[in-house]
Amino acid sequence: MKILISLYLKDLLRNKMLGIMVILVPIIFYPLIYWGITQFLMVKSGFEESRKVNLYYRIVDPGFSDLKDSIAAIRSLVPVETAEPETEKNGISLIVTRLNELPRYEVLLDSSNAVHKSFYGGLEEKLTAYYQTELEKLMTDKNYQKEYFRVYNIESVNIEGQNEIITKILSFIIPLMAVISIISSVAAASVELGSGHSEDKTTETTLTIPADRKDVILSKFFTVVIYGMLAGLVNFILLVTMIIVIFKNMIGQVEAGLADFDWGLIINFKNLSISFVSLVLIAFFVSLIFVTAAGFASKRKDGNIMVSPFTAIITYLPLVIVIPAIEPNILIAMTPVLNIAFALKLIISNDLNIAFIAEAVAFSFIWVIVMYRFLFPFLLEEEVLLGYSNTSLIRKIKIKMGKWKKK
Amino acid sequence: MEEKIIIKNLCKEFYDPQRGIVKAVDNVSFSAYKGEVFGLLGPNGAGKTTTLRMMATLMKPNSGSIQIAGYDTENDPRNVRRSIGYMSSSTALYPRLSPREIITYFAELNDYPKNEIPMRVEKIIRYFGIGDYADTYSEKLSTGMKQITSIARTIVHDPPVLILDEPSSGLDVIVAQKIHNYINDLKNEGKTIIFSSHNMGEVEKICDRIGIINNGKLLTVGTINELRTISSKYYLEEIFIYFVNEFEKRVENAY
Ligand SMILES: Nc1ncnc2c1ncn2[C@@H]1O[C@H](COP(=O)(O)OP(=O)(O)OP(=O)(O)O)[C@@H](O)[C@H]1O
Ligand SMILES: [Mg+2]
Numbered sequence: 001m002k003i004l005i006s007l008y009l010k011d012l013l014r015n016k017m018l019g020i021m022v023i024l025v026p027i028i029f030y031p032l033i034y035w036g037i038t039q040f041l042m043v044k045s046g047f048e049e050s051r052k053v054n055l056y057y058r059i060v061d062p063g064f065s066d067l068k069d070s071i072a073a074i075r076s077l078v079p080v081e082t083a084e085p086e087t088e089k090n091g092i093s094l095i096v097t098r099l100n101e102l103p104r105y106e107v108l109l110d111s112s113n114a115v116h117k118s119f120y121g122g123l124e125e126k127l128t129a130y131y132q133t134e135l136e137k138l139m140t141d142k143n144y145q146k147e148y149f150r151v152y153n154i155e156s157v158n159i160e161g162q163n164e165i166i167t168k169i170l171s172f173i174i175p176l177m178a179v180i181s182i183i184s185s186v187a188a189a190s191v192e193l194g195s196g197h198s199e200d201k202t203t204e205t206t207l208t209i210p211a212d213r214k215d216v217i218l219s220k221f222f223t224v225v226i227y228g229m230l231a232g233l234v235n236f237i238l239l240v241t242m243i244i245v246i247f248k249n250m251i252g253q254v255e256a257g258l259a260d261f262d263w264g265l266i267i268n269f270k271n272l273s274i275s276f277v278s279l280v281l282i283a284f285f286v287s288l289i290f291v292t293a294a295g296f297a298s299k300r301k302d303g304n305i306m307v308s309p310f311t312a313i314i315t316y317l318p319l320v321i322v323i324p325a326i327e328p329n330i331l332i333a334m335t336p337v338l339n340i341a342f343a344l345k346l347i348i349s350n351d352l353n354i355a356f357i358a359e360a361v362a363f364s365f366i367w368v369i370v371m372y373r374f375l376f377p378f379l380l381e382e383e384v385l386l387g388y389s390n391t392s393l394i395r396k397i398k399i400k401m402g403k404w405k406k407k
Numbered sequence: 408m409e410e411k412i413i414i415k416n417l418c419k420e421f422y423d424p425q426r427g428i429v430k431a432v433d434n435v436s437f438s439a440y441k442g443e444v445f446g447l448l449g450p451n452g453a454g455k456t457t458t459l460r461m462m463a464t465l466m467k468p469n470s471g472s473i474q475i476a477g478y479d480t481e482n483d484p485r486n487v488r489r490s491i492g493y494m495s496s497s498t499a500l501y502p503r504l505s506p507r508e509i510i511t512y513f514a515e516l517n518d519y520p521k522n523e524i525p526m527r528v529e530k531i532i533r534y535f536g537i538g539d540y541a542d543t544y545s546e547k548l549s550t551g552m553k554q555i556t557s558i559a560r561t562i563v564h565d566p567p568v569l570i571l572d573e574p575s576s577g578l579d580v581i582v583a584q585k586i587h588n589y590i591n592d593l594k595n596e597g598k599t600i601i602f603s604s605h606n607m608g609e610v611e612k613i614c615d616r617i618g619i620i621n622n623g624k625l626l627t628v629g630t631i632n633e634l635r636t637i638s639s640k641y642y643l644e645e646i647f648i649y650f651v652n653e654f655e656k657r658v659e660n661a662y
Pocket of ligand 2: 455456457496501
């Protein structure tokens with residue numbers, strides 16, 4: 001089997017058209033998708049409209065209402081007085097209360113948002129200055145000693161910000177891209193091995209070596225899995241390169257403040273290893289489906305026709321994971337490929353839903369058994385192997401159905 | 408003489424939506440001996456390929472039995488496969504592997520002793536004169552080169568029985584001549600060779616015995632001289648037509 005796999009793989013890897021397609025597709029698609037993400041992010045944060053940030057504030061103690069004037073003096077910061085500043089997420093929020101005779105500030109901001117951060121600098125200056133004047137006043141009024149007071153009294157609270165949003169987006173984009181690239185390369189490889197070998201009649205010669213028929217066909221599966229993984233790996237490297245070269249540059253240009261995004265949140269050992277395992281599993285499943293589909297065709301042309309609807313379905317399945325509102329459920333766990341992609345998404349976004357993952361694994365297992373028990377035997381039929389499936393297979397199925405009915 | 412191939416009452420039916428049930432091979436029996444070249448002669452659709460495929464364990468017969476080198480195709484297909492070299496009617500080479508790689512792979516796949524493979528491959532390449540194009544991708548080779556590579560691939564593991572499906576179809580006389588010489592050499596090495604053809608001249612030239620097959624039925628088996636005596640015709644074309652007509656007469660008489 002090892003020899004067969006090496007033979008198949010060598011022939012496949014030397015197929016330049018296939019290789020070019022596998023590499024070209026992501027080169028064209030990744031930048032497009034990243035462009036899409038950045039647009040999305042910019043709209044979401046409202047960066048592109050203006051370089052102004054709203055400051056939602058409430059001054060609880062009327063004694064500090066003269067703070068309004070000093071806030072209004074900060075350039076590009078638009079003060080908005082509101083009863084509940086803590087509910088506003090797309091700007092900086094400020095609540096001013098009184099503590100020990102002095103102002104106490106509660107600032108809510110997204111610390112990963114560079115724009116927030118830069119405006120916060122100006123705000124902090126004003127707040128501190130105001131605090132100082134109040135302190136001076138207090139000291140002269142009551143004749144207090146300076147040492148008894150904290151000089152600084154700002155409590156800032158980080159709100160869910162850019163980092164979290166990016167983690168969420170990338171946690172579906174990465175599995176999505178990997179899954180799509182694996183699907184496309186596995187589809188191409190399956191057609192080559194499943195239908196191409198029937199067309200070239202090479203299957204006929206490998207079936208006369210002293211090995212089991214099963215092994216010959218299983219070798220094809222494994223070859224396609226390996227090919228899919230190699231393609232996935234190439235794609236992954238391209239993906240990371242794209243992130244570093246193009247994505248970061250784009251971000252730099254729009255000054256969206258992603259430069260200090262902590263990539264370690266997503267690209268770390270845990271995620272990489274889990275992704276790898278999931279991708280192997282996905283490659284395995286997709287191969288199982290595609291080699292079977294292509295196996296029923298005796299020409300590459302027919303193989304493509306057999307495989308393309310599956311490609312469409314399986315490619316669009318993972319798109320489901322883009323919809324953030326979709327929660328893991330039993331239906332997703334039951335759908336092959338999608339369940340693994342979804343589990344991958346959960347893991348990358350640090351949402352370890354053990355129940356869902358267990359369900360996904362269990363159903364994957366059931367799928368493998370179903371395929372192996374009920375579909376694989378058809379692939380071993382001589383009509384299918386030698387390329388006469390269109391006539392005899394349907395009849396075979398009818399005969400089998402008839403037997404079941406009799407039982 | 409040692410019987411290497413024994414075929415008894417072999418039948419194979421196919422279902423075709425247009426034609427209904429097709430009896431591709433109908434009650435065929437014959438034997439072939441060690442060191443013999445047996446030619447299966449018949450027109451298109453006669454059932455030659457189907458017979459050879461059943462011998463190569465690619466298809467299961469509906470009834471009847473095949474024994475090759477003492478092994479039954481039904482009960483012991485692995486040992487049958489170990490004993491045969493099968494060449495299908497198309498050259499069936501992996502397009503992006505070179506002849507050297509293909510020959511080496513098939514030596515390995517057929518369990519040829521590992522340490523002897525490099526020597527064996529070199530010997531085969533020299534014998535078949537593949538040297539010039541041994542490292543070119545096979546998709547770039549001419550039909551003749553492909554066919555010769557294909558034969559080299561078939562015999563690399565030195566099997567006692569060779570099953571060749573139309574080994575010289577579509578080749579020019581020079582390459583065809585070469586292939587006939589190879590078949591002759593292999594025969595002298597003591598191999599049993601069964602091949603199919605619809606080329607009368609070729610069959611007449613290199614076969615020890617001939618089986619004429621038409622519409623799935625084996626009409627007769629014998630040496631060219633035996634067939635000449637029975638039919639009292641000289642040319643194989645005439646002999647062929649004689650047997651087809653004789654058979655039809657017999658069928659008519661039966662009604
Ligand atoms: N798998 C199959 N399914 C249906 N019909 C088949 C199948 N294989 C062969 N046949 C039919 O069986 C008959 C015998 O075919 P076979 O290929 O054995 O002929 P052949 O003698 O090799 O002809 P050729 O010289 O064209 O190669 C033909 O009518 C063919 O259409
Ligand atoms: Mg034929």
